[in-house]
Amino acid sequence: xxxxKQIELCEYCKTEISGNFCSNCGRARTLKRINSxxxxxxxxxILNFDKGIxxxxxxxxxxxxxxxxxxxxxxxxxxxKPIVFIIICSLTYTILQRLFNxxxxxxxxxxGDDITSTSIFDWVTNNYGYAxxxxxxxxxxxxxxFFRKHNYNLFEILILLxxxxxxxxxxxxxxxxxxxxxxxxxxxxxxxxxxxYISWGIGLFFKGNKLVxxxxxxxxxxxxxxxxxxxxLVLGTTIDWISP
Numbered sequence: 001x002x003x004x005k006q007i008e009l010c011e012y013c014k015t016e017i018s019g020n021f022c023s024n025c026g027r028a029r030t031l032k033r034i035n036s037x038x039x040x041x042x043x044x045x046i047l048n049f050d051k052g053i054x055x056x057x058x059x060x061x062x063x064x065x066x067x068x069x070x071x072x073x074x075x076x077x078x079x080x081k082p083i084v085f086i087i088i089c090s091l092t093y094t095i096l097q098r099l100f101n102x103x104x105x106x107x108x109x110x111x112g113d114d115i116t117s118t119s120i121f122d123w124v125t126n127n128y129g130y131a132x133x134x135x136x137x138x139x140x141x142x143x144x145x146f147f148r149k150h151n152y153n154l155f156e157i158l159i160l161l162x163x164x165x166x167x168x169x170x171x172x173x174x175x176x177x178x179x180x181x182x183x184x185x186x187x188x189x190x191x192x193x194x195x196x197y198i199s200w201g202i203g204l205f206f207k208g209n210k211l212v213x214x215x216x217x218x219x220x221x222x223x224x225x226x227x228x229x230x231x232x233l234v235l236g237t238t239i240d241w242i243s244p
Contacts, residue, residue, distance in 0.1 A: 053088060056080045060167045064197075065204025068160050082162035086136075089166035090129035093173045097129075102176030103187050116243075117236025124232070129169060136161040138231075139224030146216045147206050164201035168194040195221055 009015065015024035056079045059067040071079050079085070096102075124131040140157045147157075175190020198221055203214030 053080050053085070056085060056163075057167060057170065060163055060201070063204070064164055064167070064201035065206075068163050068201075068205055071163075072156055072159060079163070082159045082166075086133065086162040086166040086169075089169040090132060093129040093169040094127070096173045096177060100177050100180035102180040115236060116239045117233050120232045120236050132165055132169060135224060135228050136165055138227045139165075139220055142220040142223045142227070143202065143217070146220055147213075150206050152206075160202065160205050161198075164198045167201070168198045171197060 010022040010025060013022065013025045015022055021028055056067075059079065067079060071082075080088075136158060140154055140161055143157050143161075144152075144154055171194035172187075172190050175193070176187050178184060179187040179190070195218070199214050199218035202217030202220065203210050203212075206213050
C-alpha cells in the first residue's frame with residue numbers, strides 16, 4: 001500500500017504549491033533569513049538605476065508627464081510608489097537643510113509673537129519638506145478645477161503632484177546646498193527653477209497645448225499656495241478668537 005503524498009498549500013491563498021513559489025499569488029514557499037546580504041539587497045533595490053529611486057528621478061526629470069501617465073494607466077511598477085517617493089524627497093530636503101543650514105522655506109510671515117498664525121507659519125517654514133504634503137492638496141484642488149475637462153480624479157492628480165513636487169524638493173535641496181557651500185546666493189533661483197519644473201510637469205501630463213497647460217499649472221501652484229496661506233490665517237485667527 002503506497003502512502004498518500006501530502007499536499008502543501010500556500011499560507012496566504014490556499015493554492016497547492018508544487019515549486020518554490022505559489023503559482024497563484026507568487027509568494028515564496030519559504031522566506032530566507034534576514035541578514036546583512038538581505039539589508040544590502042534591499043537598499044540596492046531602492047537606489048538602483050533600473051527600477052529604484054534613481055530611475056524614478058531620472059524618468060521624472062526627462063519625461064515627467066509621460067512617466068506618470070504610464071504609472072497611472074499601464075504599469076504601477078515602473079516608478080517608486082508616489083507616497084513613498086514624496087516622503088523620501090521631503091526627508092532628504094529636511095536632512096540636507098539641517099546639515100547645510102540653507103534657507104528653509106520660501107514663504108515667511110510674521111503677525112506678532114502672540115498671534116497663533118505666526119506660530120503655524122513658523123512650523124511651515126521650519127518643516128517645509130513635510131508642509132509640501134499639505135500644500136499638494138490645495139494645488140490638486142485648483143488643478144482639478146482648471147483641468148476639469150480631463151478625466152482625472154483628485155487622487156490621480158495627487159499622484160502626479162507627489163512625483164513632480166518630490167523632484168521639486170530635490171531641486172530646492174540641490175540649490176540650497178550650492179548656496180550654503182559657496183558664495184553663490186542661488187537658493188531663491190533654485191526655488192524658481194523648482195516651481196517652473198513642477199508647472200512643466202503638470203503641463204506635460206495633460207493633453208493639449210503644453211505651454212498653455214504649463215502656465216495653468218504655474219497658476220494652480222500659486223493659487224494653491226495662496227489658499228494654503230489663507231487657511232492658516234483663518235485657522236490661527238479662529239484659535240485666537242475662541243481662546244480665553
